[in-house]
Amino acid sequence: MVQRKAAYPIDSIFLQRWSPRAMTGEELSGEKLLSLFEAARWAPSSYNNQPWRFLYAKRNTKEWDVFFDLMVEFNQSWTKNASALVVVVSKKTFDFNGKPAQTHSFDTGAAWMSLALQATKQGLVAHGMQGFDYDKAKKVLNVPDDYNVEAMLAIGKQGKKDLLPKELQDKEEPSDRKKLSEIAWEGGFK
Numbered sequence: 001m002v003q004r005k006a007a008y009p010i011d012s013i014f015l016q017r018w019s020p021r022a023m024t025g026e027e028l029s030g031e032k033l034l035s036l037f038e039a040a041r042w043a044p045s046s047y048n049n050q051p052w053r054f055l056y057a058k059r060n061t062k063e064w065d066v067f068f069d070l071m072v073e074f075n076q077s078w079t080k081n082a083s084a085l086v087v088v089v090s091k092k093t094f095d096f097n098g099k100p101a102q103t104h105s106f107d108t109g110a111a112w113m114s115l116a117l118q119a120t121k122q123g124l125v126a127h128g129m130q131g132f133d134y135d136k137a138k139k140v141l142n143v144p145d146d147y148n149v150e151a152m153l154a155i156g157k158q159g160k161k162d163l164l165p166k167e168l169q170d171k172e173e174p175s176d177r178k179k180l181s182e183i184a185w186e187g188g189f190k
Contacts, residue, residue: 004174017120018174019127022163023156025081027059032122033084036155039118045107051091052111055141058084066140071152072131077165083156087137088112088128089147108150119155127154 004015037054045051057063059082067085068076079085090108094101101107112128119126134149143149161172 004176007180013117013120017116020125020158020172021078021127021154021168022159022161022172023078023081023083023125023154024159024163025059026083026157028083028124028155028157030058032124033058033155035122036115036118036124036126040111040115043107043111043114045110046101046103047094047096049091049094049096049101049104049107050111051101051104052108053089053091053147054086054115055089055143056084056086067152070132070137070140071129072133075129075131075152075154078168079154081156081159081163082125082154084154086153086155087132087141088150088153089143090150091147093146104148105150112151112153115153123157125154125156125158128152129154 004018006015033056040052040054041050043050043052057067064085067087068079070087071079071085088108088111090104092101092104093099116126116128129152132152137143137149137152161169164172
């Protein structure tokens with residue numbers, strides 16, 4: 001397994017968090033799953049609007065097939081062993097005045113990261129993805145027009161990579177990141 005190394009001192013949780021695809025298929029208790037959403041609840045947001053919403057289906061429930069059928073075949077090939085599937089939604093307007101909330105997606109991303117870090121602390125996988133039908137998700141999950149479908153997540157207990165289709169097994173290790181000099185600059189855009 002690749003050992004991730006930071007260029008500057010950071011907490012190890014950031015290096016430990018990655019997005020494996022191999023999951024065991026074990027069911028998660030409601031308490032364990034809800035603790036992930038609890039971590040997300042405490043994320044920062046503009047005007048404390050908390051625009052994020054998490055719609056989910058646990059494995060072996062009637063909702064599972066609805067969520068599973070939203071994904072492209074590639075993602076279905078590995079999420080079939082997830083414990084929960086989640087569609088992340090954000091409210092596009094402020095609660096207090098109904099005006100557009102420009103940072104709804106940004107704030108929801110902060111909530112997703114909080115969820116992902118809590119999953120890592122609990123020894124779980126939280127893998128975000130965009131490979132699903134956004135319009136279908138909006139329709140079948142009854143998402144109101146003033147909300148935006150942002151992403152989908154698969155959550156579960158990490159499994160061995162041989163649970164994955166052969167073509168994914170070689171990719172099942174933590175990835176590196178771009179150099180800091182490629183993503184952060186003093187002053188204007190370079």
